[in-house]
Amino acid sequence: xxxxxxxxxxxxxxxxxxxxxxxxxxxxxxxxxxxxxxxxxxxxxxxxxxxxxxxxxxxxxxxxxxxxxxxxxxxxxxxxxxxxxxxxxxxxxxxxxxxxxxxxxxxxxxxxxxxxxxxxxxxxxxxxxxxxxxxxxxxxxxxxxxxxxxxxxxxxxxxxxxxxxxxxxxxxxxxxxxxxxxxxxxxxxxxxxxxxxxxxxxxxxxxxxxxxxxxxxxxxxxxxxxxxxxxxxxxxxxxxxxxxxxxxxxxxxxxxxxxxxxxxxxxxxxxxxxxxxxxxxxxxxxxxxxxxxxxxxxxxxxxxxxxxxxxxxx
Amino acid sequence: xxxxxxxxxxxxxxxxxxxxxxxxxxxxxxxxxxxxxxxxxxxxxxxxxxxxxxxxxxxxxxxxxxxxxxxxxxxxxxxxxxxxxxxxxxxxxxxxxxxxxxxxxxxxxxxxxxxxxxxxxxxxxxxxxxxxxxxxxxxxxxxxxxxxxxxxxxxxxxxxxxxxxxxxxxxxxxxxxxxxxxxxxxxxxxxxxxxxxxxxxxxxxxxxxxxxxxxxxxxxxxxxxxxxxxxxxxxxxxxxxxxxxxxxxxxxxxxxxxxxxxxxxxxxxxxxxxxxxxxxxxxxxxxxxxxxxxxxxxxxxxxxxxxxxxxxxx
Numbered sequence: 001x002x003x004x005x006x007x008x009x010x011x012x013x014x015x016x017x018x019x020x021x022x023x024x025x026x027x028x029x030x031x032x033x034x035x036x037x038x039x040x041x042x043x044x045x046x047x048x049x050x051x052x053x054x055x056x057x058x059x060x061x062x063x064x065x066x067x068x069x070x071x072x073x074x075x076x077x078x079x080x081x082x083x084x085x086x087x088x089x090x091x092x093x094x095x096x097x098x099x100x101x102x103x104x105x106x107x108x109x110x111x112x113x114x115x116x117x118x119x120x121x122x123x124x125x126x127x128x129x130x131x132x133x134x135x136x137x138x139x140x141x142x143x144x145x146x147x148x149x150x151x152x153x154x155x156x157x158x159x160x161x162x163x164x165x166x167x168x169x170x171x172x173x174x175x176x177x178x179x180x181x182x183x184x185x186x187x188x189x190x191x192x193x194x195x196x197x198x199x200x201x202x203x204x205x206x207x208x209x210x211x212x213x214x215x216x217x218x219x220x221x222x223x224x225x226x227x228x229x230x231x232x233x234x235x236x237x238x239x240x241x242x243x244x245x246x247x248x249x250x251x252x253x254x255x256x257x258x259x260x261x262x263x264x265x266x267x268x269x270x271x272x273x274x275x276x277x278x279x280x281x282x283x284x285x286x287x288x289x290x291x292x293x294x295x296x297x298x299x300x301x302x303x304x305x306x307x308x309x310x311x312x313x314x
Numbered sequence: 315x316x317x318x319x320x321x322x323x324x325x326x327x328x329x330x331x332x333x334x335x336x337x338x339x340x341x342x343x344x345x346x347x348x349x350x351x352x353x354x355x356x357x358x359x360x361x362x363x364x365x366x367x368x369x370x371x372x373x374x375x376x377x378x379x380x381x382x383x384x385x386x387x388x389x390x391x392x393x394x395x396x397x398x399x400x401x402x403x404x405x406x407x408x409x410x411x412x413x414x415x416x417x418x419x420x421x422x423x424x425x426x427x428x429x430x431x432x433x434x435x436x437x438x439x440x441x442x443x444x445x446x447x448x449x450x451x452x453x454x455x456x457x458x459x460x461x462x463x464x465x466x467x468x469x470x471x472x473x474x475x476x477x478x479x480x481x482x483x484x485x486x487x488x489x490x491x492x493x494x495x496x497x498x499x500x501x502x503x504x505x506x507x508x509x510x511x512x513x514x515x516x517x518x519x520x521x522x523x524x525x526x527x528x529x530x531x532x533x534x535x536x537x538x539x540x541x542x543x544x545x546x547x548x549x550x551x552x553x554x555x556x557x558x559x560x561x562x563x564x565x566x567x568x569x570x571x572x573x574x575x576x577x578x579x580x581x582x583x584x585x586x587x588x589x590x591x592x593x594x595x596x597x598x599x600x601x602x603x604x605x606x607x608x609x610x611x612x613x614x615x616x617x618x619x620x621x622x623x624x625x626x627x628x
Contacts, residue, residue, distance in 0.1 A: 031619050032619065034617070034619065035617040035618070035619030035620060036617075038611075038614060038616075038617035038618070038619075039614050039617075041614070042612075042614055052367065053366065259612060262612040263605070263608050263609050263612045264608075266608040266609075266611040266612045266618065267604055267605055267607075267608035269618055270604055270607060270608055270611065270618060270621055270622070270625075271593070271604060273618060273622050274593060274596070274604075274622060274625060274626070275589050275590070275592075275593045276589070277622055277626060278589075278592045278593055278596050278626075279585070279588060279589045279592055281626075282588070282592050290581050290584055290585060290588075291577070291581055293581075293584060294577050294578075294580040294581035294584055295577055295580075297352075297580040297584065298356075298573060298576040298577045298579075298580045300352060300353050300355070300356055302352075303348070303349040303350075303352035303353075304349070304352070304580065304583055304584060304587060305345050305346065305348065305349030305352075306349060307584055308584070308587050308588060308591055311584075311588060312588070312591060312592075312595075
């Protein structure tokens with residue numbers, strides 16, 4: 001009987017689905033499996049796609065997946081994994097009919113693996129689970145992995161940044177609130193897509209994004225974030241996004257930025273793991289009544305700052 | 315010369331502003347100051363207000379602040395602190411003109427302290443900084459503190475949960491994407507406000523929220539989340555929200571839930587502080603080359619799981 005590790009490594013989709021379910025259920029055994037799969041990872045192209053609700057991210061993801069599956073003269077067809085970290089994704093019923101029809105087309109294709117994750121759970125939990133699911137998909141040999149997140153918070157940024165190429169999706173006319181979010185999210189975008197470009201205001205959205213990005217150079221070791229227009233529902237402009245992803249991938253390799261990003265991610269992940277393990281180790285060492293100390297803090301008998309000193313015997 | 319601690323404790327607004335600036339700048343000296351101020355905290359009513367972009371949260375916050383300032387027959391006028399953890403807040407220029415006018419009215423009132431915090435920085439950083447700013451405002455004697463966050467992510471939930479009463483703001487017609495987010499955010503809401511209730515679809519939004527909340531009981535030790543309608547821009551329905559906040563506050567005290575929430579927050583905060591301090595202590599103990607280990611992980615020479623074992627000598 002082959003083990004789960006062997007089955008995932010061999011690209012078995014049911015084994016992959018089962019491993020991701022165990023990741024979601026927080027089964028501690030998954031880390032050993034992922035550790036054994038680690039040498040098989042690092043081969044996939046990881047693409048993060050994020051943006052506010054209503055921008056049509058899911059439709060764009062589906063359209064991109066179709067293009068990667070088909071390939072072109074210069075790009076061979078690739079297997080595609082989609083991880084939708086998104087309670088509003090087509091898989092959980094939140095999206096428009098068009099997405100569902102598109103996704104149904106993809107779902108019949110054995111070269112596409114689709115999985116959703118709900119954005120609940122405790123702080124950091126979702127980003128970590130998403131990272132683990134991406135590692136599993138990578139180890140299973142999926143060649144291009146699209147990581148879709150909804151929202152405008154730090155969590156979404158953290159998840160998107162686990163990718164090599166980050167795409168931020170905007171749409172015209174979503175109101176001042178969302179417009180104002182751009183400043184923060186621009187920093188992480190390698191490619192900006194103004195979707196629903198058939199709506200009024202698309203050109204002025206493109207213009208204001210370009211103005212915010214400012215001047216920059218491209219070529220060699222430099223990458224200047226691109227602003228592209230799409231109508232994902234009809235497929236218009238999506239091939240240009242696929243080409244931009246391809247160019248960004250070439251840039252990442254050429255400039256050494258791919259390694260730098262990967263190393264940065266590995267270090268941040270290592271730091272987080274150490275933080276958790278050190279705390280667990282400390283907690284197990286003796287009787288640590290955090291709840292009792294918390295009541296003293298709440299009763300203003302001591303401050304949190306004093307409590308830490310007492311607990312650590314500083 | 316009085317110290318910063320003494321000035322903040324005496325309610326000096328410039329000292330409070332300066333302390334919050336130092337919190338934002340991550341000045342390590344603030345923790346000692348906050349520790350000394352700790353006995354003076356726990357007096358304010360903390361109200362968290364969150365919701366997706368475009369729901370009109372800022373307008374509602376401004377309208378509520380006006381009502382708390384004025385007081386009514388049964389509620390004395392109170393001093394108000396507003397912490398807008400929100401890149402789209404009126405204070406940073408992202409909101410509609412109506413908000414600005416309203417806020418300008420408030421800004422002329424010495425009984426109101428307004429402060430914004432930008433949602434950047436590393437994971438957890440903003441929630442912690444916001445918590446520290448709330449402690450400072452509480453210690454300075456502000457009686458009601460409104461903590462406004464924008465967005466739909468875990469960060470916003472974490473920040474809102476630092477309050478005693480959590481208000482989630484919705485608006486009709488924001489599209490399927492946002493509608494679908496409700497399931498997750500409903501869990502943390504004590505009061506749900508459907509703002510912009512003059513727009514079409516308001517009643518059906520109220521109905522679907524009530525349906526999702528299901529049946530529940532109120533009274534005694536039970537609280538059933540309320541669904542209220544407002545048009546914050548004209549003030550319609552805002553007094554009812556203020557009354558609901560007052561009733562929720564009474565419930566919190568009567569049922570002991572206020573203490574339980576405070577203790578839960580104190581414990582989570584303590585855990586986070588310990589995690590950080592233990593890691594810092596470990597890092598300082600020897601030469602810990604995390605960057606070198608991260609390159610080995612990125613080069614697939616070892617897995618993150620093995621790296622943790624090696625670093626901790628498991």
